[in-house]
Each structure stands twice: as C-alpha cells, then as structure tokens.
Amino acid sequence: MNTATRPAPQAAFVAPKDLRPQEPAPVSNRGIYGWSRAHLFGSVGQVLLTLLGILVVYVTIPPLLKFFIFDAVWSGAGRDACLPEKIGRPVGACWPFIYAKFNQILYGFYPESERWRVNVVYFLGAALLAPLLFPKVPYKRL
Structure with a gap:
C-alpha cells in the first residue's frame, strides 16, 4: 500500500471546548490588590x-x-x-x-522688539512635541 491510497491517521481526541468550567481568578490576583502585588510588591527590589x-x-x-x-x-x-x-x-x-517679573523670567534681557523670535521658537517646540502626545500619530518610529 503506497502513501496515496493509505487512509489518513486518526487525530488524537481534541475537545471542542474546555471541559472544566472556567473559574474566576483568585482574589490574590484580582483588582487593586492583585495589581499592587504584581507591580509594587512582587519582589524585594520592588x-x-x-x-x-x-x-x-x-x-x-x-x-x-x-x-x-x-x-x-x-x-x-x-x-x-x-x-x-x-x-x-x-x-x-x-x-x-x-x-x-514674568517677562524677565521668560525672555531674559532679550530686546523687546525681538521677542517675537523667542515666541516662534516656543511655538515651534510645542508644535513639534504635540504629536508625541498621541500614540496613533504615524511615523513615530525610532
């Protein structure tokens, strides 16, 4: 008998669903107690x-x-x-x-007629950092 005519082997028994009913997680692993135990008190270092x-x-x-x-x-x-x-x-x-003294703190001794330059730098810095606050903004790869 060659492999072309040989019947397929029977698969081992696989249950279509879990035979045991699902039990809730132990109290020690749920809620704030479980979270703090895992993240704050999981080891001596923590x-x-x-x-x-x-x-x-x-x-x-x-x-x-x-x-x-x-x-x-x-x-x-x-x-x-x-x-x-x-x-x-x-x-x-x-x-x-x-x-x-807020202007002195913000601009230092920069001439008042040229403070627009500092404002542009502040605005550009905020505009370039703002996309980092939103996780779904594209092209945020390293």
Missing part, C-alpha cells in the same frame, strides 16, 4: 523601590505645597508685599513678584 518612592513623595510634596500654595502671597504691588516683617508671618512664594 518593595524597596516602592517604599523609597513613598518616602520621596512624603518628604517633597508637603513642603512644596506649603511654599507654593499655603504660605504664598497671592496679591500685592511688588516685592514689598512679600516681606515677612510687613505681613507678620513666614512667607512662601511671592506671586506678585513673579507676575511683575
């Missing part, structure tokens, strides 16, 4: 990095909020409005001073 990150946030965010928002001076006519002696309390950020 635990250390998670604790370090929490420490950095705890040490930096409250003083920044205190300086920039809670102890900040929000209104006034210049630097004098931000002096602790005149206010009678510790002072954080001096927003009237920032408002008064």
Whole structure:
C-alpha cells in the first residue's frame, strides 16, 4: 500500500471546548490588590523601590505645597508685599513678584522688539512635541 491510497491517521481526541468550567481568578490576583502585588510588591527590589518612592513623595510634596500654595502671597504691588516683617508671618512664594517679573523670567534681557523670535521658537517646540502626545500619530518610529 503506497502513501496515496493509505487512509489518513486518526487525530488524537481534541475537545471542542474546555471541559472544566472556567473559574474566576483568585482574589490574590484580582483588582487593586492583585495589581499592587504584581507591580509594587512582587519582589524585594520592588518593595524597596516602592517604599523609597513613598518616602520621596512624603518628604517633597508637603513642603512644596506649603511654599507654593499655603504660605504664598497671592496679591500685592511688588516685592514689598512679600516681606515677612510687613505681613507678620513666614512667607512662601511671592506671586506678585513673579507676575511683575514674568517677562524677565521668560525672555531674559532679550530686546523687546525681538521677542517675537523667542515666541516662534516656543511655538515651534510645542508644535513639534504635540504629536508625541498621541500614540496613533504615524511615523513615530525610532
């Protein structure tokens, strides 16, 4: 009997569907508990990095909020409005001073008649970086 007339071998039994009913994932692998266990506490290194990150946030965010928002001076006519002696309390950020000197901070000593050039560079930078915010923009290959 040659291969042309030989009957095809019978395939092993393959179930058309899973014979066992699907069970839900264990509680330890679901939800925020499962996600944090897999991504934040999966190994000793991850635990250390998670604790370090929490420490950095705890040490930096409250003083920044205190300086920039809670102890900040929000209104006034210049630097004098931000002096602790005149206010009678510790002072954080001096927003009237920032408002008064904003052009100096943004443009430096660039001549006022030539500031359009700096504005063009800012606009082009934003326009060229904007497509990077959208994942489906084509031609974003390395």
